[in-house]
Amino acid sequence: MYGLEQLLLNVLFLLVFLLFVPILLEINTYKFFNEHKRKIHIVSTTFAIIACMSFPIPVIEGYIFDLRLVALTIGGLYGGISASILLAAVTVFFRFLIGGVGAIGTAMVVSILLITLIYINPSFQKASRKRKVVLASSLSTFATLVAMLNATLLFGATLSIVFLFLHGLVTICATASIVYLYEVFHDHILVHKRVMKAEKMEVVSHLASSISHEVRNPLTTVRGFMQMMLQSEIPEEKRKEFLKISIGEIDRANDIIRDYLTFAKPSPENVKTLNIKEELNRTFQIVTPFANMNGVEIRKKIDDYLFKGEEQLFQQCLINLTKNCIEAMPNKGLLTIETQEENGNLLLIISDNGQGMTKEQLARIGEPYFTTKGREGTGLGMLVSIRIIESMSGKLSVESQVNEGTSFYIRLPRVEEGA
Numbered sequence: 001m002y003g004l005e006q007l008l009l010n011v012l013f014l015l016v017f018l019l020f021v022p023i024l025l026e027i028n029t030y031k032f033f034n035e036h037k038r039k040i041h042i043v044s045t046t047f048a049i050i051a052c053m054s055f056p057i058p059v060i061e062g063y064i065f066d067l068r069l070v071a072l073t074i075g076g077l078y079g080g081i082s083a084s085i086l087l088a089a090v091t092v093f094f095r096f097l098i099g100g101v102g103a104i105g106t107a108m109v110v111s112i113l114l115i116t117l118i119y120i121n122p123s124f125q126k127a128s129r130k131r132k133v134v135l136a137s138s139l140s141t142f143a144t145l146v147a148m149l150n151a152t153l154l155f156g157a158t159l160s161i162v163f164l165f166l167h168g169l170v171t172i173c174a175t176a177s178i179v180y181l182y183e184v185f186h187d188h189i190l191v192h193k194r195v196m197k198a199e200k201m202e203v204v205s206h207l208a209s210s211i212s213h214e215v216r217n218p219l220t221t222v223r224g225f226m227q228m229m230l231q232s233e234i235p236e237e238k239r240k241e242f243l244k245i246s247i248g249e250i251d252r253a254n255d256i257i258r259d260y261l262t263f264a265k266p267s268p269e270n271v272k273t274l275n276i277k278e279e280l281n282r283t284f285q286i287v288t289p290f291a292n293m294n295g296v297e298i299r300k301k302i303d304d305y306l307f308k309g310e311e312q313l314f315q316q317c318l319i320n321l322t323k324n325c326i327e328a329m330p331n332k333g334l335l336t337i338e339t340q341e342e343n344g345n346l347l348l349i350i351s352d353n354g355q356g357m358t359k360e361q362l363a364r365i366g367e368p369y370f371t372t373k374g375r376e377g378t379g380l381g382m383l384v385s386i387r388i389i390e391s392m393s394g395k396l397s398v399e400s401q402v403n404e405g406t407s408f409y410i411r412l413p414r415v416e417e418g419a
Contacts, residue, residue, distance in 0.1 A: 007170045010052045010067035017048035018074050019178050026189045042083050045075030046090050053094055057167075060157045062100025065167060069113060069147065070175050073140040076117040077124045077132075078182075084121065088114040105150045113143045129183040133176050140175040144168060215257065218249035273415055274314065276305045276339055276346060283318040287326065295332035302339045305346045307412045309392040317388040320381040321350050321408050328354030328406060346412045353405040362400050 021044040025037050048071040056064035072091055076084030088110050095106040116139060124135050148164060151157035225242040228234065234242075280302050291298055325335050333353050340347040357365075365382055389396040394412040 004166065006055050006057045007067065007167065009055050011170065011174050013048050013051040013055075014067060014071055014074075014174055014178060017044045017051070018071060019182055022078070022182060023185050023189075026186060038079065038083070041079055042075070042086060045071055045079065045083075045087055048075070049087065049091050050094055053091075053098060057163075059151060059159065060155070063102035063105065063151055063155055063157055064098075064100070065147070065151075067171065067174060068095075069109070069143040070140045070171055070178075072110065072113060073117070073136060073143060074175065074178060076114075077121060077136055077139070080125075081118050081121055084114055084117040088117075101155055102151075105147070105155060109143060109147045109150055112146055113139070116142070129180070129187070132183060133179050136179045137172050137176045141168060141172050144171045215253050218253040221249045222246045270310050270312075271308055272311070273306050274309055274311060276307065276348060277302050279311070279314060279318065280337060280339075282315060283322060286319060287322045290323065291326050291335060294326055294330060296326050296329050296335050297333070298335045298337070300337045302337065305339055305341070306415045306417060307346050307392070308415055309412070313388045314392070317385040317410075318350075320385045324381065325350060325352035325354065325406065325408075328352050328356075341414070342411065344414060346410075346414045348410040348412070349407060350410070351405060351407040356402045356404050356406055357400040358402055362398060365398050 022041060025040060049068045052066040052068045052071060053064070056066040058064055068091055072084075072087050075087050079087070091110050092103075092107050096103045120135060120139065124132060127135060144167065148159060148167075152159060225246045229239055229242055280300070284298065284300070288298065322335065322337075326333075329335070329352055336349070336351045338349045338351075340349070386396050389410055389412070392412060394410060397409045397411075398406065399409070400406040
């Protein structure tokens with residue numbers, strides 16, 4: 001009916017080449033330089049112009065109508081003056097390839113549109129979303145009216161009122177919709193990028209601040225002991241004690257830096273088959289003195305289960321979790337460690353009967369810089385532990401009740417002996 005199918009097909013071409021392609025470019029902005037994006041934009045608009053002219057509405061012999069002027073208008077406004085000139089040349093050239101008396105009419109209409117595009121382009125680039133929609137719709141409608149007048153007055157074409165109304169309506173709606181949707185998506189993507197950048201900057205800021213705070217403490221201690229050792233009257237035995245403490249503080253600083261590196265990228269390098277009983281016994285040797293200092297009893301029920309992982313990283317995870325449990329019981333308590341088999345996997349349960357956590361606190365477990373220890377914690381220990389278990393193809397989950405305690409559940413794939 002009056003070329004409605006061709007018009008709708010033209011609208012589809014415009015949506016694909018003028019809306020979807022630019023949005024994909026914006027989404028993948030880091031994969032393309034601005035110059036490449038500009039070239040792709042011109043090529044995409046060129047395809048839109050050619051596709052529209054390839055499926056036109058014949059009016060008289062050698063004279064056709066389509067939505068090429070909409071594509072030229074939008075492509076020129078967003079591409080700039082140089083893109084407008086190039087796209088106008090492509091439009092005229094391809095129309096002459098098709099042939100017919102309409103080629104001369106196209107050259108006339110495109111020339112008028114190009115002059116208008118060059119004049120309007122600077123103000124369009126600075127305009128608000130609403131003004132861009134109005135400018136683009138007005139310009140494409142103006143170009144379409146010029147083309148219709150050109151067809152009737154100079155080439156004697158007879159255009160029905162229904163066709164004129166339908167073509168004009170589709171031109172206005174298509175232009176307004178494409179420009180509006182593009183602006184909405186562009187603003188949304190821009191805001192999303194800004195939020196992501198702000199979040200990254202915040203993480204970097206927190207990370208730098210946290211590293212500085214954590215590493216400065218042991219370094220300050222080492223500096224103090226070094227200054228004391230410069231005094232010649234210090235006994236040799238005391239000097240050795242100071243050196244031993246200084247070495248311990250340097251090791252602590254190294255452990256802190258390792259924690260941050262693990263947080264950034266826990267990548268096991270020396271993966272081998274480990275025995276959970278042996279790994280836990282090593283952990284007990286390290287944390288038992290700390291537990292005794294806090295009056296915490298360690299109760300264990302562990303069996304031999306094999307799994308794959310890196311010993312150093314897994315030890316770091318176990319120490320983080322057991323220390324968290326002990327610190328949650330400052331006035332005596334019970335630390336329970338148990339191993340089970342669950343659906344062919346290894347299940348390690350580390351539990352305490354300490355102060356526990358609220359539902360709100362539990363929901364934030366694993367967030368960077370979230371801690372229940374106040375100034376004493378960095379909030380990275382739990383996140384590091386989660387990342388380590390995930391790097392071993394396992395899963396770490398937490399259950400907790402206020403004043404009842406907390407339980408950590410580590411599930412790891414089991415391996416058979418000799419595997």
